[in-house]
Amino acid sequence: MGLLGGRPQQQRRDAAMHVINSYMRQADVLYMERDFQGARGALAQAESALRIEGGVGGELTETD
Numbered sequence: 001m002g003l004l005g006g007r008p009q010q011q012r013r014d015a016a017m018h019v020i021n022s023y024m025r026q027a028d029v030l031y032m033e034r035d036f037q038g039a040r041g042a043l044a045q046a047e048s049a050l051r052i053e054g055g056v057g058g059e060l061t062e063t064d
Contacts, residue, residue, distance in 0.1 A: 020046050 023046035030038040 019049060023049065 023042050027039045027042035027046070030036075030042055
């Protein structure tokens, strides 16, 4: 996300949502393959990414 520092807020928000959605898609695929531990890990990565101060989660608001 640091590479997008000079970009408009909407572009940074879109990039952040892309990262989170990637983790969520990964969790879906793993869940469908019955890899529940892997799916849980992907969800944990998404949650972790949202909590990083100044990172992915820093660009999102509650309404996003």
